[in-house]
Amino acid sequence: MGADEFPHMRFHPDHTLADAQAELTRALAEARMETPQRDARFLLQGLLGIDGAQLMSGSARILGAAAPLIEDAARRRIAHEPVSRILGRREFYGREFIVTPDVLDPRPDTEAVVELALDLLKQRGLLGRELSIADIGTGSGILIVTLLAELPNARGIATDISPAALAVASRNAEAHGLADRVRFVATSSLDGCPGPFDLVVSNPPYISTGEIATLERDVKDYDPLLALDGGQDGLGIYRKIARNSLDLQRPFLTVLEVGATQADAVEGIFSAVGGQPVGRRRDLGGHPRAVALEIHL
Numbered sequence: 001m002g003a004d005e006f007p008h009m010r011f012h013p014d015h016t017l018a019d020a021q022a023e024l025t026r027a028l029a030e031a032r033m034e035t036p037q038r039d040a041r042f043l044l045q046g047l048l049g050i051d052g053a054q055l056m057s058g059s060a061r062i063l064g065a066a067a068p069l070i071e072d073a074a075r076r077r078i079a080h081e082p083v084s085r086i087l088g089r090r091e092f093y094g095r096e097f098i099v100t101p102d103v104l105d106p107r108p109d110t111e112a113v114v115e116l117a118l119d120l121l122k123q124r125g126l127l128g129r130e131l132s133i134a135d136i137g138t139g140s141g142i143l144i145v146t147l148l149a150e151l152p153n154a155r156g157i158a159t160d161i162s163p164a165a166l167a168v169a170s171r172n173a174e175a176h177g178l179a180d181r182v183r184f185v186a187t188s189s190l191d192g193c194p195g196p197f198d199l200v201v202s203n204p205p206y207i208s209t210g211e212i213a214t215l216e217r218d219v220k221d222y223d224p225l226l227a228l229d230g231g232q233d234g235l236g237i238y239r240k241i242a243r244n245s246l247d248l249q250r251p252f253l254t255v256l257e258v259g260a261t262q263a264d265a266v267e268g269i270f271s272a273v274g275g276q277p278v279g280r281r282r283d284l285g286g287h288p289r290a291v292a293l294e295i296h297l
């Protein structure tokens with residue numbers, strides 16, 4: 001959208017919350033954003049610190065000093081900045097996480113990794129045990145923080161090659177009162193982290209380099225390239241994690257997020273190091289999004 005086509009918007013301090021919601025929804029729709037109503041609702045709730053019920057019941061509330069904040073947020077969203085990046089936070093598995101330009105905007109699909117890991121631990125009667133967990137490519141820390149919060153007797157390490165991402169993950173661990181149960185390590189995959197681990201999880205970068213230019217603007221203009229680029233075929237990081245698995249004490253369970261068409265290929269890569277597929281979980285779109293492997297001797 002060029003400057004001339006930028007939708008005209010008016011958010012005046014005397015306007016009500018209902019006026020602002022209608023105006024924001026209209027402007028986002030005019031700018032052809034995919035989910036204008038939803039975005040308007042989440043932006044207003046986040047900016048004003050209210051929930052959905054308060055948004056409805058407070059429709060007569062006067063905007064006052066919030067008016068320019070709403071206008072700024074509308075302009076950023078129309079430039080395709082994700083809602084969570086505008087608000088600086090995102091909900092994942094029922095908990096709130098800080099997000100910054102240094103980390104991938106956490107996706108709801110990644111909850112499949114948590115669900116599959118917890119299901120398999122439950123099946124094996126391991127939920128209450130003193131588990132050791134590793135999260136590779138932790139980004140904002142959603143996976144390690146969620147798993148440690150769900151498994152009160154677990155401890156973990158979380159790695160990333162981005163020190164800036166590790167700083168965000170560390171803030172999230174602190175915010176959830178888990179800092180004493182996790183160590184953040186700046187390294188590639190699990191290099192220099194001997195374990196032993198009972199569970200290894202990862203949502204690594206898995207988009208092939210050639211595909212990056214074709215991604216939606218919300219993704220390619222805002223998520224860090226380090227969080228997206230999985231090399232020539234998108235599978236390079238899985239091969240590296242599989243190589244690392246050879247150095248770890250076994251058996252252990254690994255649960256990995258994969259791209260929509262990658263499940264078979266990733267299971268194949270891990271079979272070569274003694275991995276046996278033990279489960280898959282589909283995402284909301286019906287694609288296999290998480291695969292689990294038990295790595296044996």
Ligand SMILES: C[S@@+](CC[C@H](N)C(=O)[O-])C[C@H]1O[C@@H](n2cnc3c(N)ncnc32)[C@H](O)[C@@H]1O
Nearest residue numbers: 104137138139160161162188189203205226227
């Ligand atoms: C797709 S993001 C996932 C972030 C987070 N786990 C999530 O699910 O939202 C991948 C993360 O892996 C990191 N990364 C990329 N290559 C890596 C490597 N070789 N070793 C460790 N981390 C890596 C990136 O910096 C990024 O934070």
